[in-house]
Amino acid sequence: MSHVLALDQGTTSSRAIIFSRQGRSLAVAQQELPQLFPSPGHVEHDPEIIWKTQFETAKQAIDRAGLSADRIDAIGITNQRETTILWDRLTGKPVANAIVWQSRITAPLCERLKQDGLESLFRAKTGLVLDPYFSGTKIRYLLDEVPGVRERAERGDILFGTVDSFLAWRLSGGRRHVTDYSNASRTLLFNIHTLEWDDELLKLMGVPRAMLPEVRPSSEIYAETDLEVFGARVPISGIAGDQQAATFGQACFEVGQAKNTYGTGCFMLVNTGSQAVTSHHGLLTTIGWGLNGQVNYCLEGSVFIAGAVVQWLRDGLRLFDTAAEIEQLAAQVTSTEGVYFVPAFVGLGAPYWRSDARGTIVGITRGTTKAHIARAALEAIAYQTRDVLEAMHQDSKCPLNILRVDGGAAANSLLMQFQADLLGVTVQRPVVQETTALGAAYLAGLATGVWQSPADVTANWQLAAEFKPQVDTAAMQERYTDWKRAVERSLDWA
Secondary structure, three states, rough: OEEEEEEEEEEOEEEEEEEEOOOOOOEEEEEEEEOEEEOOEEEEEHHHHHHHHHHHHHHHHHHOOOOOOOHHHEEEEOOOOEEEEEEEEOOOOEEEOEEEEOOOHHHHHHHHHHHHHOHHHHHHHOOOOOOOHHHHHHHHHHHHHHHOOOHHOOOOEEEEEEEEHHHHHHOOOOOEEEHHHHHHHOOOEEEEEOOEOOOOHHHOOOHHHOOOEEEOOOOOEEOOOOHHOOOOOEEEEEEEEEEHHHHEEEEOOOOEEEEEOOOOEEEEEEEEEEOOOOOOOOOOOEEEEOOOOOOEEEOOOOOOOOOOHHHHHHHOOOOOOOOOHHHHOOOOOOOOOOOOOEEOOEEEEEOOOOOOOEEEOOOOOOOOOHHHHHHHHHHHHHHHHHHHHHHHHHHHHOOOOOOOEHHHHHHHHHHHHHHHHHHHEEEEOOOOOOOOHHHHHHHHHHOOOOOOOOOHHHOOOOEEEOOOOOOOHHHHHHHHEEEEEEHHHHHHHH
């Protein structure tokens, strides 16, 4: 039997899952990752805790599967993408906390770059907008703010990596500094057309080339684990950012196929094949994956706050004890009675890209209860997804009939039915909902012969539940119009 270990390092937790050749989960381990909020709008992680939780969950998953490390055929890594870590080349120690993708700490730098008229240049080369979301400005911030780091980086003593690079470095005992096309495409420094770090962008951003990882396809043997890590040399052979990995795990291999992941944020990707489609409606052009000498592109809509709003209702307002309870609470009412919740806690992502927006609840009356607030929070996730889908229709000119879904909130059937009603498309939930980890496993196993081709991935995909539109389109359009009014009221606060 084949066994592939997927390391799924996310924003709020680190997970490790052992998958069989049939794409079934054999063992899972998960640990929560503490969030650090040093100032309003700024989010950090401790890189050592990232490593500790990911290493420990990997060991636990191997043990729970009743395996030894030498029976693992491959390791795939998937990760929270734009989160930025700098570490010492010699010691492997981080020079500062990681700046998380959600952080808005570099908003002033992004505004200066925009005022200098550089956004069109960055957009043309990277497919991205100038926003604090991406890694490049985070690197610049750390180089400028941490004493002595810039000089050391210019000498080649400091390395940059997104979380995948940091994990690969640690797993290989510091032998390999590497990332894949999908993660590199989220840095504002990588030319997605030439597939190289771009010297012009590096100069504008003030980032030394010496600190950057080697960029490779998403499926190949990059290195082996150091013997001191698991006690065996296991191939590290798959790397992809979390949303690209989920798209691969959902078997969205044909042009026009799309998936939406309901995690901390909410991310919809549509496959555009070998063509890097330029967005004119607030979406991102990104690399999906590199496989067998070919690069696959996607259009992406990135929503910053999705499942995180449920976490806030649980931890911030204490409306319930576990995230799963929100479905039962929201079901106590048949509608929000005109309440709309715009969860712009760290600004709004696609298609708005407004870092000045902040969280807003409108339409509250004396009759509003916590059930209405809970239902409005769930509906906000669906409304933000429709915002993205509207932009995708305009950019890709490819009608979407089916949306494949995954992530924690995809288990919420009330949300999935509302999503189908709001979009007017069929929503499909697969048997294996951990498609992010599964995609990383597939990429790793394709490089080592566990699977022979993407056709094996398609054959493994199985439908668990399907949600078809059930509500009158005109009624949903009216509610969506009110959502847009609520979004307007969230703007110009920060």
